[in-house]
Amino acid sequence: xxxxxxxxxxxxxxxxxxxxxxxxxxxxxxxxxxxxxxxxxxxxxxxxxxxxxxxxxxxxxxxxxxxxxxxxxxxxxxxxxxxxxxxxxxxxxxxxxxxxxxxxxxxxxxxxxxxxxxxxxxxxxxxxxxxxxxxxxxxxxxxxxxxxxxxxxxxxxxxxxxxxxxxxxxxxxxxxxxxxxxxxxxxxxxxxxxxx
Amino acid sequence: xxxxxxxxxxxxxxxxxxxxxxxxxxxxxxxxxxxxxxxxxxxxxxxxxxxxxxxxxxxxxxxxxxxxxxxxxxxxxxxxxxxxxxxxxxxxxxxxxxxxxxxxxxxxxxxxxxxxxxxxxxxxxxxxxxxxxxxxxxxxxxxxxxxxxxxxxxxxxxxxxxxxxxxxxxxxxxxxxxxxxxxxxxxxxxxxxxxxxxxxxxxxxxxxxxxxxxxxxxxxxxxxxxxxxxxxxxxxxx
Numbered sequence: 001x002x003x004x005x006x007x008x009x010x011x012x013x014x015x016x017x018x019x020x021x022x023x024x025x026x027x028x029x030x031x032x033x034x035x036x037x038x039x040x041x042x043x044x045x046x047x048x049x050x051x052x053x054x055x056x057x058x059x060x061x062x063x064x065x066x067x068x069x070x071x072x073x074x075x076x077x078x079x080x081x082x083x084x085x086x087x088x089x090x091x092x093x094x095x096x097x098x099x100x101x102x103x104x105x106x107x108x109x110x111x112x113x114x115x116x117x118x119x120x121x122x123x124x125x126x127x128x129x130x131x132x133x134x135x136x137x138x139x140x141x142x143x144x145x146x147x148x149x150x151x152x153x154x155x156x157x158x159x160x161x162x163x164x165x166x167x168x169x170x171x172x173x174x175x176x177x178x179x180x181x182x183x184x185x186x187x188x189x190x191x192x193x194x195x196x
Numbered sequence: 197x198x199x200x201x202x203x204x205x206x207x208x209x210x211x212x213x214x215x216x217x218x219x220x221x222x223x224x225x226x227x228x229x230x231x232x233x234x235x236x237x238x239x240x241x242x243x244x245x246x247x248x249x250x251x252x253x254x255x256x257x258x259x260x261x262x263x264x265x266x267x268x269x270x271x272x273x274x275x276x277x278x279x280x281x282x283x284x285x286x287x288x289x290x291x292x293x294x295x296x297x298x299x300x301x302x303x304x305x306x307x308x309x310x311x312x313x314x315x316x317x318x319x320x321x322x323x324x325x326x327x328x329x330x331x332x333x334x335x336x337x338x339x340x341x342x343x344x345x346x347x348x349x350x351x352x353x354x355x356x357x358x359x360x361x362x363x364x365x366x367x368x369x370x371x372x373x374x375x376x377x378x379x380x381x382x383x384x385x386x387x388x389x390x391x392x393x394x395x396x397x398x399x400x401x402x403x404x405x406x407x408x409x410x411x412x413x414x415x416x417x418x419x420x421x422x423x424x425x426x427x428x429x430x431x432x433x434x
Contacts, residue, residue, distance in 0.1 A: 182245030
């Protein structure tokens with residue numbers, strides 16, 4: 001129905017997550033209507049990110065060059081490593097500004113149901129890093145989901161005795177009603193209560 | 197016809213979807229396998245909280261529209277299995293059990309025996325029962341309630357009751373020495389384990405050597421591959 005280049009663009013766009021055929025068609029026509037500068041800027045940005053962005057050789061986060069900006073920063077506390085599942089999980093920690101240590105990105109979480117075993121994640125790299133003399137604490141900040149918990153428990157078992165291993169506290173979100181809390185979350189919040 | 201319905205279910209699997217949604221695969225008491233979308237379930241202040249995480253046993257209110265997915269309107273916990281969630285080996289075993297249910301029971305036809313079996317196994321994991329023997333007994337009972345029970349009392353090929361020394365998935369059970377060519381060797385210990393696992397509660401299943409358990413797992417896998425055309429994942433990470 002469309003000219004071959006348009007069909008190709010629609011096909012490529014519809015492969016993006018959350019983009020169906022109709023949305024892809026709408027985006028394709030938007031790109032066609034846009035001026036050359038705007039359209040080519042998008043194409044260049046995609047090409048540039050694929051050519052220049054790789055994984056940091058230390059923390060496995062996304063990096064331009066061999067090391068990410070956080071690992072290059074001499075002012076960061078190198079004795080604490082915060083372990084997260086995905087590169088996007090680093091952003092909220094950086095936003096709160098309280099954590100000044102380094103990160104380690106696993107690239108996912110253990111999930112037997114999806115066939116993701118320890119060897120599919122960057123766990124060996126983490127164990128190697130944690131063995132360094134300067135590392136004092138590893139903070140397990142995987143998601144508080146079943147797969148995230150399984151990953152945290154597995155890593156804690158592997159790191160036992162090597163360094164201090166801590167897990168993010170889990171409990172009730174600020175502003176939520178107790179009435180709506182599920183039993184597991186409320187149970188954890190209760191067992192992790194603190195003295196005021 | 198579109199409308200809401202209430203059902204009890206175990207969450208078998210949960211997949212991230214879109215910005216903050218989840219697609220959950222359920223095994224329900226009234227409609228067998230159901231897939232549903234839980235909108236906003238990944239937001240910290242979602243009204244679902246952690247109730248739609250895998251292995252939760254919940255009472256759900258689902259809306260069935262014209263699409264393939266139901267929508268979760270409300271969820272209340274019947275059992276969250278908190279101790280299971282604090283143990284990596286138990287989480288692994290529960291995930292493999294749910295995976296087996298997902299693969300074997302994919303129809304909308306309810307199977308209350310399978311549902312009760314899964315709940316019982318999750319409760320045993322909650323109580324600390326993490327043996328491979330229990331995981332295999334669960335699988336064997338699951339194929340039994342799904343209608344694919346292997347023949348263990350007599351040769352599945354010729355009916356002979358003596359000299360049962362092999363197992364054939366194609367024949368549907370144990371086979372005698374003269375019919376063994378089409379199967380694999382099954383030790384007397386592995387045969388005893390299979391008989392004990394199918395005839396006793398999971399908690400009471402006896403121990404067996406590693407080689408007998410490997411043979412038992414192979415027998416279970418061959419039965420489901422030949423007769424249900426599904427392939428189970430390994431019963432443990434090992």
